Amino acid sequence: MNFTGFSWSSAASPVLGIAGGAATAHAAGWTTPALVTGAVLACAGLLAGYAGARREGNRQAVDLDSHVLSLETFCADLAPVWSRQIESSRSQMEAAVTDLSMRFGEIAVRLDQTLRLSTRDAGGQGDSAAGVSARSAEQLDGVVGLLGASIKTKLELLGKVQGLKGFVDELQSMVQAIGQITQQTNLLAINATIEAAHAGSLGRGFATVAQEVRALSKQSGETGARIAEKIAFIGDAIVATCAAAEEATRSEQAAIAASETTIQEVLDRFRTFADGLGSTTDLLRQESQGIQEEVSQALVQLQFQDRVSQVMAHVSANIERLPAVIQDYAAECAAAGELQPLSSATLLGELESTYAMADEREIHKSSSAALPGRAASGGHADEGGAARGASAGAPAASTDITFF
Amino acid sequence: MAKTILIVDDSASVRQVVGIALRGAGYDVIEGRDGQDALTKLTGQKVHLIISDVNMPNMDGITFLKEVKQLPAYRFTPVIMLTTESQEAKKREGQLAGAKAWVVKPFQPAQLLGAVEKLILP
Numbered sequence: 001m002n003f004t005g006f007s008w009s010s011a012a013s014p015v016l017g018i019a020g021g022a023a024t025a026h027a028a029g030w031t032t033p034a035l036v037t038g039a040v041l042a043c044a045g046l047l048a049g050y051a052g053a054r055r056e057g058n059r060q061a062v063d064l065d066s067h068v069l070s071l072e073t074f075c076a077d078l079a080p081v082w083s084r085q086i087e088s089s090r091s092q093m094e095a096a097v098t099d100l101s102m103r104f105g106e107i108a109v110r111l112d113q114t115l116r117l118s119t120r121d122a123g124g125q126g127d128s129a130a131g132v133s134a135r136s137a138e139q140l141d142g143v144v145g146l147l148g149a150s151i152k153t154k155l156e157l158l159g160k161v162q163g164l165k166g167f168v169d170e171l172q173s174m175v176q177a178i179g180q181i182t183q184q185t186n187l188l189a190i191n192a193t194i195e196a197a198h199a200g201s202l203g204r205g206f207a208t209v210a211q212e213v214r215a216l217s218k219q220s221g222e223t224g225a226r227i228a229e230k231i232a233f234i235g236d237a238i239v240a241t242c243a244a245a246e247e248a249t250r251s252e253q254a255a256i257a258a259s260e261t262t263i264q265e266v267l268d269r270f271r272t273f274a275d276g277l278g279s280t281t282d283l284l285r286q287e288s289q290g291i292q293e294e295v296s297q298a299l300v301q302l303q304f305q306d307r308v309s310q311v312m313a314h315v316s317a318n319i320e321r322l323p324a325v326i327q328d329y330a331a332e333c334a335a336a337g338e339l340q341p342l343s344s345a346t347l348l349g350e351l352e353s354t355y356a357m358a359d360e361r362e363i364h365k366s367s368s369a370a371l372p373g374r375a376a377s378g379g380h381a382d383e384g385g386a387a388r389g390a391s392a393g394a395p396a397a398s399t400d401i402t403f404f
Numbered sequence: 405m406a407k408t409i410l411i412v413d414d415s416a417s418v419r420q421v422v423g424i425a426l427r428g429a430g431y432d433v434i435e436g437r438d439g440q441d442a443l444t445k446l447t448g449q450k451v452h453l454i455i456s457d458v459n460m461p462n463m464d465g466i467t468f469l470k471e472v473k474q475l476p477a478y479r480f481t482p483v484i485m486l487t488t489e490s491q492e493a494k495k496r497e498g499q500l501a502g503a504k505a506w507v508v509k510p511f512q513p514a515q516l517l518g519a520v521e522k523l524i525l526p
Contacts, residue, residue: 094415094416094417097417098416098417098420100417101417101420101421101424102420104424105420105421105423105424108424108428109424109427109428112428296513299421299424299425299513300421300510300511300512300513301510302417302421303417303418303421303509303510303511304510305415305417306413306415306417306418306488306509306510307488307509307510309415310459310488356458356459356487356488356489356490356494357488357489357490358490358491400490400507400508401505401506401507401508401515401516401518401519402495402505402506402507403504403505403519403522404498404499404503404504404505404506
């Protein structure tokens with residue numbers, strides 16, 4: 001039986017009944033029949049009032065039950081959907097961030113390998129473009145030097161060969177002298193023969209000697225002629241050789257000079273190219289280091305996914321608790337027979353117990369303490385406080401390391 | 405030969421980021437999704453250091469740390485707690501359980517590597 005219902009209409013019936021009964025008794029002169037009639041009217045009024053109050057109470061009880069039931073249904077319908085949507089978002093975000101972390105990680109590895117290669121090339125043992133250029137110039141200078149030494153040797157040889165020409169001239173002079181001596185000897189032999197003939201028989205021996213001398217003179221002349229012929233041949237050969245050697249030397253000197261010029265031009269162009277390449281390499285190395293640092297910081301920022309994921313998981317779990325809390329509330333109202341105040345303390349307390357991060361606690365504190373008269377851990381969320389807490393932004397990467 | 409570090413965290417992206425930092429410094433890395441999964445990886449192979457989260461499903465980091473200290477092959481392996489927890493009470497709990505360092509996320513790779521180099525077994 002529920003007497004909580006009250007309305008002015010249910011109060012009017014007993015009053016009217018009592019007033020009507022009194023008026024009837026008074027009008028009838030307070031006779032016994034009049035009193036009985038008045039009493040009956042008063043009782044009727046009271047009964048009508050009671051019936052009205054009872055109907056009102058039942059109606060309000062039905063309103064309370066349906067209201068609480070609708071609240072339960074409201075939470076049971078909404079909470080799972082909210083929770084699953086949050087969980088779905090959290091999972092998708094975690095998968096995407098994990099993939100992104102992996103890609104950034106691969107970039108970081110490749111940049112590291114590239115930088116190691118470029119550092120090794122730049123400096124270790126002179127394998128840079130500038131070093132190669134310098135060593136190449138040195139080696140080519142060495143080759144040119146060797147060619148020059150070869151030319152010098154040939155020139156020395158040429159000098160010696162040209163010196164031989166002088167000996168040939170001397171030999172030719174000697175041959176001429178021999179020829180003259182041969183001629184004189186032959187004349188002398190002829191004169192000796194003539195004198196031997198003048199001497200008669202006493203000159204026969206002398207004539208024989210003179211003949212032998214003529215014969216020897218003749219052989220000597222012939223030998224001298226052959227020597228002269230050979231010397232002329234040798235002389236011609238030496239002259240030809242000298243001429244050829246001089247020509248070859250001139251050609252080689254010209255070729256070496258041209259080679260030196262060409263080598264210098266090539267080295268200059270290579271040096272210019274190497275300097276440009278070195279500058280570009282340095283720039284690329286700096287850019288790679290910059291990119292590597294940016295990737296490293298991006299990986300630091302991606303850690304915030306973990307924090308966000310934790311917060312979303314805590315909120316999602318708290319939302320899932322809402323239907324059960326409302327069920328308990330419904331039982332409480334049913335037991336009391338009337339609407340009870342609905343408190344957020346249970347859910348907020350459970351949520352607060354899951355916090356791991358300082359900013360979670362800060363947001364909770366600033367949101368809960370905003371309204372006057374509310375407990376610090378209860379009350380409704382202060383949207384302004386929550387917004388202020390959220391707009392403070394994610395905290396910077398921590399350098400907080402505690403060693404035990 | 406490269407030293408081996410065990411990373412324990414329920415977040416795949418955190419394992420990824422820590423792994424990148426450690427591999428870049430020349431360490432070998434093995435991973436556990438939570439305390440229970442990580443214990444299955446401690447089967448006798450040499451582990452020079454452990455980096456563990458605190459808040460994980462199935463087995464949290466503090467419980468995992470206590471379990472590790474019961475394993476003869478790993479009781480002297482240094483453990484760094486890498487976590488979003490910043491309260492002193494939690495830090496104290498980790499210290500009493502045997503942790504050697506407490507790093508609050510998000511971390512700078514250089515700082516974490518410095519702690520690793522300081523604590524890792526020779």
